[in-house]
Amino acid sequence: MGKAIDAKNLNIYYGSFLAVEGVSMSIRPQTVTALIGPSGCGKSTFLRSINRMHEVIPGARVEGRLELDGKDLYGPGIDPVGVRRQIGMVFQRPNPFPTMSIYDNVIAGQRLNNKKMKKDATDTLVEQSLRGANLWNEVKDRLDKPGSGLSGGQQQRLCIARAIAVQPDVLLMDEPCSALDPISTLAIEDLINELKMDYTIVIVTHNMQQAARVSDYTGFFNIEGTGKPGHLVEMDETKTIFSQPKEKATEDYVSGRFG
Amino acid sequence: MTTTTEKVIAKAPPKPVLQLGDRIFAGSAKGAGILILVVLAGVAAFLIAQAMPAIVASPADLPGGKTLVAYIAPLVFGTILAALIALLIATPLAVAVALFITHYAPRRLAQGLGYLIDLLAAVPSIVYGLWGVAVLAPATLGLSTWLNTYLGWLPFFAGPVSVTGRTMLVVGVTLAVMILPIITAVAREVFLQTPKLHEEAALALGATRWEMIRMAVLPFGRSGIISGAMLGLGRALGETMAVAIILSASGAVTFNLISSDNPSTIAGNIALQFPDSTGLAVNTLIASGLVLFVITLLVNALARYIINRRREFSGAN
Numbered sequence: 001m002g003k004a005i006d007a008k009n010l011n012i013y014y015g016s017f018l019a020v021e022g023v024s025m026s027i028r029p030q031t032v033t034a035l036i037g038p039s040g041c042g043k044s045t046f047l048r049s050i051n052r053m054h055e056v057i058p059g060a061r062v063e064g065r066l067e068l069d070g071k072d073l074y075g076p077g078i079d080p081v082g083v084r085r086q087i088g089m090v091f092q093r094p095n096p097f098p099t100m101s102i103y104d105n106v107i108a109g110q111r112l113n114n115k116k117m118k119k120d121a122t123d124t125l126v127e128q129s130l131r132g133a134n135l136w137n138e139v140k141d142r143l144d145k146p147g148s149g150l151s152g153g154q155q156q157r158l159c160i161a162r163a164i165a166v167q168p169d170v171l172l173m174d175e176p177c178s179a180l181d182p183i184s185t186l187a188i189e190d191l192i193n194e195l196k197m198d199y200t201i202v203i204v205t206h207n208m209q210q211a212a213r214v215s216d217y218t219g220f221f222n223i224e225g226t227g228k229p230g231h232l233v234e235m236d237e238t239k240t241i242f243s244q245p246k247e248k249a250t251e252d253y254v255s256g257r258f259g
Numbered sequence: 260m261t262t263t264t265e266k267v268i269a270k271a272p273p274k275p276v277l278q279l280g281d282r283i284f285a286g287s288a289k290g291a292g293i294l295i296l297v298v299l300a301g302v303a304a305f306l307i308a309q310a311m312p313a314i315v316a317s318p319a320d321l322p323g324g325k326t327l328v329a330y331i332a333p334l335v336f337g338t339i340l341a342a343l344i345a346l347l348i349a350t351p352l353a354v355a356v357a358l359f360i361t362h363y364a365p366r367r368l369a370q371g372l373g374y375l376i377d378l379l380a381a382v383p384s385i386v387y388g389l390w391g392v393a394v395l396a397p398a399t400l401g402l403s404t405w406l407n408t409y410l411g412w413l414p415f416f417a418g419p420v421s422v423t424g425r426t427m428l429v430v431g432v433t434l435a436v437m438i439l440p441i442i443t444a445v446a447r448e449v450f451l452q453t454p455k456l457h458e459e460a461a462l463a464l465g466a467t468r469w470e471m472i473r474m475a476v477l478p479f480g481r482s483g484i485i486s487g488a489m490l491g492l493g494r495a496l497g498e499t500m501a502v503a504i505i506l507s508a509s510g511a512v513t514f515n516l517i518s519s520d521n522p523s524t525i526a527g528n529i530a531l532q533f534p535d536s537t538g539l540a541v542n543t544l545i546a547s548g549l550v551l552f553v554i555t556l557l558v559n560a561l562a563r564y565i566i567n568r569r570r571e572f573s574g575a576n
Contacts, residue, residue, distance in 0.1 A: 053459065053462060084465040097460065
């Protein structure tokens with residue numbers, strides 16, 4: 001588990017509008033990579049193109065190569081549905097299915113892959129996934145209650161449990177803590193540190209302290225001005241980016257001088 | 260001691276500050292709410308008062324010389340049968356059309372289709388009735404014969420096949436076409452409101468579009484589908500002209516959908532009998548109307564109950 005991601009000269013469009021231009025980056029397996037940058041610079045768009053969620057928006061498309069362990073995710077004959085089963089995603093706002101119980105939320109993805117699972121097998125999977133998301137002790141007595149009754153931080157961990165229940169290779173996180181309080185945020189950050197043993201994690205964050213705390217590598221995205229495409233300015237080990245970045249723009253951003 | 264002080268505190272809560280505009284709006288909203296209840300109570304009172312003579316009269320004085328229950332029961336059966344057929348046909352179709360409009364069709368086509376469906380709702384029911392009797396009835400003869408030949412062992416298609424085609428099946432199909440737009444419109448509105456967040460959650464788990472609809476859209480739209488279906492059912496139960504024109508009613512209580520022996524419906528029966536009725540016969544018809552009123556209330560209460568039962572999971576919290 002945990003595969004490498006290689007983007008090669010990726011251009012991402014909304015209709016005819018070029019939103020992200022010429023991104024090339026290599027993400028190592030079983031590491032945490034943080035994507036930082038000002039609003040509208042295309043880091044979320046880039047993240048969503050990794051599991052082909054970008055093209056859900058009408059008119060959205062991607063040019064270039066994006067490889068998962070050498071296999072082109074945008075190659076001919078590749079089913080985006082299959083890609084998404086390999087690459088899990090956690091969204092900015094917690095989004096457990098409101099009509100499902102906590103239990104059903106966790107196995108929602110598994111139900112798609114494998115309709116007939118034995119009851120004890122799903123029980124094990126639910127416990128495993130909830131433990132993996134550090135949520136088991138809080139919800140084990142109310143697995144049949146709706147997921148929407150949990151607190152925001154618990155809901156987000158439920159979403160992480162749901163994502164890891166299908167045993168993906170990669171976990172994408174789109175500002176997973178921006179709607180959470182500091183204590184819930186800490187819980188998620190601890191969890192990210194544990195999850196990188198098994199998964200390759202890419203996280204978009206606006207919080208630079210968070211990027212510094214959780215990530216091994218950091219990519220800085222920037223934009224020249226409104227209407228211009230966003231691009232990757234530089235990517236390096238997190239401590240390098242935060243102490244001695246090569247680019248002036250990166251230094252300005254991480255030191256809080258703009259953005 | 261403590262209880263008395265608490266009482267004093269409870270007795271004099273500080274008056275909340277209320278703007279004049281708020282007060283006017285609250286008052287008019289409350290007034291509108293009360294008005295609906297008053298109208299409903301008025302209708303119920305009228306029905307009961309007018310039905311009373313028929314309820315207390317001896318069976319010999321009633322039309323047909325039967326008891327009131329024996330007179331109304333076949334009508335109730337026919338009413339519910341026709342409405343159920345319509346609902347069974349229209350609901351899945353309406354959900355499918357609404358899903359197509361909201362999740363499959365290209366935007367421009369979806370808009371046109373939406374208008375078209377709304378337009379269907381505006382067609383007067385008499386037109387549907389004429390269409391049913393002039394076009395649909397003769398057109399179903401072949402189908403009815405086929406159903407009778409191959410599925411004749413089912414009580415619904417036992418035959419003998421009606422030669423005019425003015426059968427319960429045709430009434431059901433006509434009513435289905437009539438209530439299709441209202442169910443579609445309600446379902447479409449609800450499906451459009453499915454949070455993007457939940458749709459993306461399903462897609463990101465590797466759901467196909469259909470699986471996404473089953474995981475996110477349909478559960479979210481469930482109460483909307485039920486409300487729409489109940490609105491449609493209400494219209495089907497009360498539909499008068501289409502039934503009166505199409506159905507060749509004999510008053511028989513039968514599940515046979517394709518014969519010329521059909522139960523009438525309450526509304527259809529009132530429309531056909533009322534012009535020639537006087538005295539107690541009118542009261543009898545109104546008594547059947549009262550029964551229809553009660554059925555409609557029960558249907559709506561049932562729908563509410565179904566929707567509320569899983570409120571916890573509705574996504575409204």
